Amino acid sequence: MPTLKFASLTTLAASILMAGTAFAADPITIKFSHVVAENSPKGQMAEKFKELVEKSSVGDKVDVEVYPNSQLYGDDQVLEAMLLGDVQLAAPSLSKFQKYTDQLQVYDLPFLFEDMAAVERFQNSPTGKQLLTSMQNKGLMGLGYQHNGLKQLSASEPLRVPEDAAGKKFRIQTSDVLQAQFEEIDAAPLKKPFSEVFILLQTGAIDGQENTYSNIYSQKFYEVQPYITESNHGVIDYMVVTSDRFWNGLPDDVRPALQKAMQEALAYGNSIAAQENQEAKQAIIDSGQSEIIELTPEQRQQWVDAMKPVWNQFSDEIGQDVIDAAQAANQG
Numbered sequence: 322m323p324t325l326k327f328a329s330l331t332t333l334a335a336s337i338l339m340a341g342t343a344f345a346a347d348p349i350t351i352k353f354s355h356v357v358a359e360n361s362p363k364g365q366m367a368e369k370f371k372e373l374v375e376k377s378s379v380g381d382k383v384d385v386e387v388y389p390n391s392q393l394y395g396d397d398q399v400l401e402a403m404l405l406g407d408v409q410l411a412a413p414s415l416s417k418f419q420k421y422t423d424q425l426q427v428y429d430l431p432f433l434f435e436d437m438a439a440v441e442r443f444q445n446s447p448t449g450k451q452l453l454t455s456m457q458n459k460g461l462m463g464l465g466y467q468h469n470g471l472k473q474l475s476a477s478e479p480l481r482v483p484e485d486a487a488g489k490k491f492r493i494q495t496s497d498v499l500q501a502q503f504e505e506i507d508a509a510p511l512k513k514p515f516s517e518v519f520i521l522l523q524t525g526a527i528d529g530q531e532n533t534y535s536n537i538y539s540q541k542f543y544e545v546q547p548y549i550t551e552s553n554h555g556v557i558d559y560m561v562v563t564s565d566r567f568w569n570g571l572p573d574d575v576r577p578a579l580q581k582a583m584q585e586a587l588a589y590g591n592s593i594a595a596q597e598n599q600e601a602k603q604a605i606i607d608s609g610q611s612e613i614i615e616l617t618p619e620q621r622q623q624w625v626d627a628m629k630p631v632w633n634q635f636s637d638e639i640g641q642d643v644i645d646a647a648q649a650a651n652q653g
Contacts, residue, residue: 332511348383351383351409352410353388355388355408362469362593362594363469367389382575396494403563404460404461412562417564421456421459422523424452433647457565461563464563464580467594469535469558470556470598472555473549474486475490475531476528476548477529490526491511492522493510506627507627514594519541534597549612
C-alpha cells in the first residue's frame with residue numbers, strides 16, 4: 322500500500338507539473354481595440370501589427386486579436402477597460418486622453434499645425450516624445466503616434482464663413498478644447514461616440530461634424546452630409562497606448578519584439594495615411610453625393626481669427642512651452 326500511495330502521489334505531482342508547464346506555454350493574448358473601419362489608416366496599421374507579430378520571433382508566444390469598428394469598446398470606454406486588463410492595446414484619438422493628462426490637448430487647438438509634416442516634426446521632437454509618457458502616473462503609456470490627417474467640416478448646409486455655423490449642432494469628440502472651438506463660432510457642440518455619428522447625421526439629430534476625409538468616406542458620412550468644407554482646421558491623430566502594468570510585465574524576450582513590430586506598423590500606417598485621405602476625397606467627389614467647398618484665403622482667415630482665442634484659453638492647462646514647441650514645428 323505505501324508503495325502504491327507513493328506512486329499515486331508521484332503521478333499526481335507529475336500531472337500538476339505538466340499542467341503548469343502547459344499553462345505557462347499558453348500564448349499571451351493581446352486584444353487590440355479600435356473604433357474605425359479595417360480599411361482606414363489606423364485599421365490597416367493594426368492589421369499590419371498583427372501580421373508582423375505573427376512573423377516575428379515571438380509569433381508562437383503572442384496572439385494578437387484586432388477588434389475594429391467599436392466591436393469591443395468605444396474610445397470613451399476603452400482606456401478604463403485597459404486599466405482593468407480587458408484590453409491590452411488601443412489607439413484612441415488624442416482628444417480622448419483629457420481625463421489622464423491636459424498636455425495632449427495641444428493637438429486639438431484649431432489651426433495650430435500648417436500641415437501633417439509639421440505634426441510629424443512635432444511628434445518626433447523631444448516635447449512630442451515626452452508626451453508619450455505623460456500618463457504613466459495614471460497607469461497608461463504611449464507606444465507611438467498614428468496619423469489620420471487634417472480635419473474638414475461637414476454639414477447639412479454650406480459652411481463658408483464662421484457665421485454659417487452659428488446655431489448648428491456639431492458632434493465632437495470628448496474634448497473641452499473642441500467644445501470651446503465651436504462655442505467661439507456660436508455653434509452647439511455635442512460630445513457623442515464615434516459609432517453613433519452616422520445615425521445622428523442621418524436622422525438630423527445633429528447638423529454636422531469634423532473629421533478627416535478617410536473617416537468621412539469609410540464611415541459613409543458623405544452619404545448623409547451634402548456639404549464638406551475643406552478647412553484643414555485641426556488634426557486627428559491617435560496614440561497607440563497600453564497599460565504600464567501589462568507592458569512592463571511582459572517577458573524580456575517578448576517586449577522588444579512587440580516594440581519593433583509596433584514601430585514598423587506605425588511607419589506603415591503613417592505612410593499610407595496621406596494617400597488614403599487623397600483617395601477618399603476623390604471618391605467623395607466621384608460619388609456626387611457631397612459638395613466639397615474650397616475656402617478662399619480670406620474666408621479661411623475668418624475661421625482662423627474666430628477660433629484662435631481658444632489657444633489662450635487653454636495655455637495654462639497645456640503649457641505654453643508645449644504650444645510653442647508645436648508652433649515651432651511649422652518652421653521646418
